Amino acid sequence: MLRYNPPLRDMQFLLEDLLNAGQLAELPGYEDASLDTLKAVIEEGGKLARDVILPTNGPGDIEGCQYDAETKEVKTPKGYIEAYKAFVEGGWPAMSAPVEHGGQGLPHLLKFVLDEMICSTNMAFGMYPGLSHGAVTALHHHADKELQDRFLPNLISGEWTGTMCLTEPQCGTDLRLIRTKAEPNSDGSYDITGTKIWITGGEHDLADNIVHLVLAKLPGAPESTKGISMFIVPKFIPESGERNAAFCGGLEHKMGIKGSATCVMNFEGAKGWLVGEANKGMSYMFTMMNGARLMVGMQGLGIAEAAWQIALDFSKERLQSRALSGPKHPELAADPIHVHPDVRRMLLQQKVINEGCRALAYWVGMNLDISHAHPDEKQREAADDIVQLLTPVVKAFLTDEGYTNANWAVQVLGGSGFTTDWGVEQLVRDARIARIYEGTNGIQALDLIGRKLSIKGGKLIKRFFAIVQGYLKENEGADYSSELGDLLAQLQDATMWVAANGMKDPDQAGAAATPYLRLMAYTAIGFMWHQMNAVARKKAEAAPDDVFYQAKIKSAKFYFEKATLEASSLIADIKSGKEALMAHSIDELSAS
Numbered sequence: 001m002l003r004y005n006p007p008l009r010d011m012q013f014l015l016e017d018l019l020n021a022g023q024l025a026e027l028p029g030y031e032d033a034s035l036d037t038l039k040a041v042i043e044e045g046g047k048l049a050r051d052v053i054l055p056t057n058g059p060g061d062i063e064g065c066q067y068d069a070e071t072k073e074v075k076t077p078k079g080y081i082e083a084y085k086a087f088v089e090g091g092w093p094a095m096s097a098p099v100e101h102g103g104q105g106l107p108h109l110l111k112f113v114l115d116e117m118i119c120s121t122n123m124a125f126g127m128y129p130g131l132s133h134g135a136v137t138a139l140h141h142h143a144d145k146e147l148q149d150r151f152l153p154n155l156i157s158g159e160w161t162g163t164m165c166l167t168e169p170q171c172g173t174d175l176r177l178i179r180t181k182a183e184p185n186s187d188g189s190y191d192i193t194g195t196k197i198w199i200t201g202g203e204h205d206l207a208d209n210i211v212h213l214v215l216a217k218l219p220g221a222p223e224s225t226k227g228i229s230m231f232i233v234p235k236f237i238p239e240s241g242e243r244n245a246a247f248c249g250g251l252e253h254k255m256g257i258k259g260s261a262t263c264v265m266n267f268e269g270a271k272g273w274l275v276g277e278a279n280k281g282m283s284y285m286f287t288m289m290n291g292a293r294l295m296v297g298m299q300g301l302g303i304a305e306a307a308w309q310i311a312l313d314f315s316k317e318r319l320q321s322r323a324l325s326g327p328k329h330p331e332l333a334a335d336p337i338h339v340h341p342d343v344r345r346m347l348l349q350q351k352v353i354n355e356g357c358r359a360l361a362y363w364v365g366m367n368l369d370i371s372h373a374h375p376d377e378k379q380r381e382a383a384d385d386i387v388q389l390l391t392p393v394v395k396a397f398l399t400d401e402g403y404t405n406a407n408w409a410v411q412v413l414g415g416s417g418f419t420t421d422w423g424v425e426q427l428v429r430d431a432r433i434a435r436i437y438e439g440t441n442g443i444q445a446l447d448l449i450g451r452k453l454s455i456k457g458g459k460l461i462k463r464f465f466a467i468v469q470g471y472l473k474e475n476e477g478a479d480y481s482s483e484l485g486d487l488l489a490q491l492q493d494a495t496m497w498v499a500a501n502g503m504k505d506p507d508q509a510g511a512a513a514t515p516y517l518r519l520m521a522y523t524a525i526g527f528m529w530h531q532m533n534a535v536a537r538k539k540a541e542a543a544p545d546d547v548f549y550q551a552k553i554k555s556a557k558f559y560f561e562k563a564t565l566e567a568s569s570l571i572a573d574i575k576s577g578k579e580a581l582m583a584h585s586i587d588e589l590s591a592s
């Protein structure tokens, strides 16, 4: 059975002591976002997650969604409707949505915190409001006022949900291959025809209407991604209530997130309206996807946190063998397993990576808010550079590590992890998809190395280097400054290598992409752990008995002395180049 307590102390430490998130209230539009407000909202969100959403998780995994082939409708698992109702009534869908359409306009950072808690308690459930938020973002930025007025208020209130319809049987990563067509009508609407697959929340029973954002091609559109347009296609036409010809053709059977309806969607001449300009759909979809990628990163962290909490509890309860250094609890039949160094290794890997990932994500979240709301254009640009650079890192690293950490939890639990009683095997299954959708993690690495490094002549990565270098200069001789300096030097070395070799031969850049992303993650998270250690040491002077600060100090040691050891193999991997990867012919690869 899953169990969960929101890690409020860590969240508050990051917001208050590490990031000084109270400063957000000084930005225009965020005046209400005082630290006290942020804390109160997080506490309420934690209660909702633990008390309302968590109970739906295990049963929802067993029951899954049900498809009725006659009505083409989908039933979500028991308890989802009530949980979604509570979510809507609490105003949660509106939290970070634009005020002019009925949103509360609170910082995006707060949504990062909420997303983690929801995904710790039921990632499948979190997909429904998650996709809606993406649709709101895309429409807010790109739709004209008429479309915004028709669709945004109900999406923001949560009375309707949204989807993102890109994937088709013949195209996943490569969206140039889209075949869905849009034929213009004389009244300004379009008839949308085509089949989309794997559409999250394409059909369900949680909301009165479902608003699909569909990528399709207009007649005569260019063959490339520059020929793709975005259309808004509601299940029911808002004004008339008429059922539109957008039907679910069936549900996918899948490894995890079974409570999330993953639908085949058939658009049979469905009525739609063009969002923004023709042929700009891909760039509009990226507005939605960038936010969605950060959210998916939080899914990875959310699952990892839930798995860690179970592993920790189990390690205190399970009695096996005696500590190598002699019994620690002679009054018991055996010692609890957390006394064993090998179990400690697994527990600490989870704790320290999770806390580091949380700090990194919140830092990016702060920058996202600054990039939207700061009155000074230079500050906005600087913050946006960090968000752009680190979005693929947050998506890929947090989901890779989320999956790895859920697996560590299974290992800590032994046979009890593989069987279903404690629920961690479900977490492994649920976590797996986050490495695949919203652009696979391989594609995130290519985005980082192929696009983000070259934007504005390398300005993004130079900005990151300057921030960490400046910080190290101010903290010369501090704990772990030399370790963080080494990580930074390796990343700079790797960046030079990629610049020198990747330009001449794109396969070299492709070969370096994944280890490069991981090296950047270790460096960025090292930057976070360095600061967390410094803050915790200072706080510990006034509160020497507070175990929270002692834990942070000791966790920083684990991060720099153990967790980052992979970094030196990453730089070796990058520099060994593509040869060993690309040497086989396909016949040689198949030879066995």
Ligand SMILES: Cc1cc2nc3c(=O)[nH]c(=O)nc-3n(C[C@H](O)[C@H](O)[C@H](O)COP(=O)(O)OP(=O)(O)OC[C@H]3O[C@@H](n4cnc5c(N)ncnc54)[C@H](O)[C@@H]3O)c2cc1C
Residues within 6 Å of the ligand: 163, 164, 165, 166, 167, 171, 172, 173, 174, 197, 198, 199, 200, 201, 254, 262, 433, 436, 437, 438, 439, 440, 441, 442, 443, 446
């Ligand atoms: C549960 C679930 C929910 C989903 N929800 C949605 C949704 O709501 N809306 C939607 O539109 N889609 C959705 N998807 C689809 C998802 O976004 C795609 O699965 C994903 O983009 C990858 O596409 P693909 O599966 O076709 O893999 P492919 O594109 O076929 O890729 C297969 C492998 O090849 C690699 N690869 C492909 N191209 C390259 C390249 N150029 N360079 C290096 N490696 C490459 C990939 O990284 C991957 O490892 C969902 C999928 C699932 C399973």
